[in-house]
Amino acid sequence: MIEIANLTKTFGPVRAVDDLSFSVRPGAVTGFLGPNGAGKTTTLRMLLGLVTPTSGSATIDGRTYDQIDDPGRVVGAALEAASFHPGRTARDHLRVYAPHVGVSDARCDEVLEMVGLAEARKRRVGGFSLGMRQRLGLATTLLGDPPVLILDEPANGLDPGGIRWLRELLRYFAAEGRTVLVSSHVLSEVQQSVDDVVIIAGGRMVHASSLEELAEQASRSVEVVSPDRDGLARLLSGRRWSATEHGAGFDVDGVTAAEVGAAAFAAGLELHALTQRVVELEDVFLELTRTGGPADEHEEVAA
Known part of the structure; x- marks a missing residue:
């Protein structure tokens, strides 16, 4: 050791x-x-x-x-x-x-x-x-x-x-x-x-x-867009998800598209895009x- x-x-x-x-x-x-x-x-x-x-x-x-x-x-x-x-x-x-x-x-x-x-x-x-x-x-x-x-x-x-x-x-x-x-x-x-x-x-x-844990981190990233950008920002912040602005929406790390979609549905938030991103392990590194x-x-x- x-x-x-x-x-x-x-x-x-x-x-x-x-x-x-x-x-x-x-x-x-x-x-x-x-x-x-x-x-x-x-x-x-x-x-x-x-x-x-x-x-x-x-x-x-x-x-x-x-x-x-x-x-x-x-x-x-x-x-x-x-x-x-x-x-x-x-x-x-x-x-x-x-x-x-x-x-x-x-x-x-x-x-x-x-x-x-x-x-x-x-x-x-x-x-x-x-x-x-x-x-x-x-x-x-x-x-x-x-x-x-x-x-x-x-x-x-x-x-x-x-x-x-x-x-x-x-x-x-x-x-x-x-x-x-x-x-x-x-x-x-x-x-x-x-x-x-x-x-x-x-x-x-x-x-x-x-x-394996690093690979899981690489595969858990979502791109999400809503016409209610401020509402989406409040939702992501309230969930304490790591999110960065990207184009018309946000990139959210450490979550799946299903998790983001379920949270948006529960909050009555309209989404125009919800994409599970494939992130290469080297990109995470x-x-x-x-x-x-x-x-x-x-x-x-x-x-």
Whole structure:
């Protein structure tokens, strides 16, 4: 279990992460989502002990990263800025890390097979594509067969086939009962992989739920028009429904057309249009994150 509690990080006058709290449960893939500069990498670096929090805590099974004995066998982490010696082969890259994790060369071959790089194990990393480097970074995290995986933008550079492969691998890990936290700035890349979503913007939490609950929010939006615009506004306000003006009427979120129609009928309100809108999940994500924040300026600094 990963626990982020009231986590805050400031860089001078700027709050890159602002009182952030969420948990990541075992046996599920959690998408940690937000636009570039939202504070995702800073949060992950605090979780991994690479950046010191200004306040709050980030723990794995109740311990900070520096309190974990043999962390390579507990946490596998691949941050976006992973680096490789261009002159080493893929296998030799893993062999450098294997003694630190306490595994054999045979395990290096196993994880290369697992990430689809078995045939490229003797190739020098300097000639790898971005997608191949992403796979090698993932192989490095898997050396110690850790129960907790923390991956920063793992789909970056992967082609459609690679994204499908990653999706299946993450689902496999979750089915084994592992805790999987995956960051991304594009919901569509991970929405078929994740069970839960944590969405931040400007270093602050804007949404946390299961993906199913977020999808329900996406599907519940109604466009309604009445010749009695003021009466309709009073009805929506009285019901405490979230409504915004749109053209001749209102967009109402979190309700169905049946609910709005029934309320209008009971109030004797004439309607000229009542339309259940189909809202894409990505549109909901963009709406939740459309307001930027101070973290935008410092994500690169933290990285």
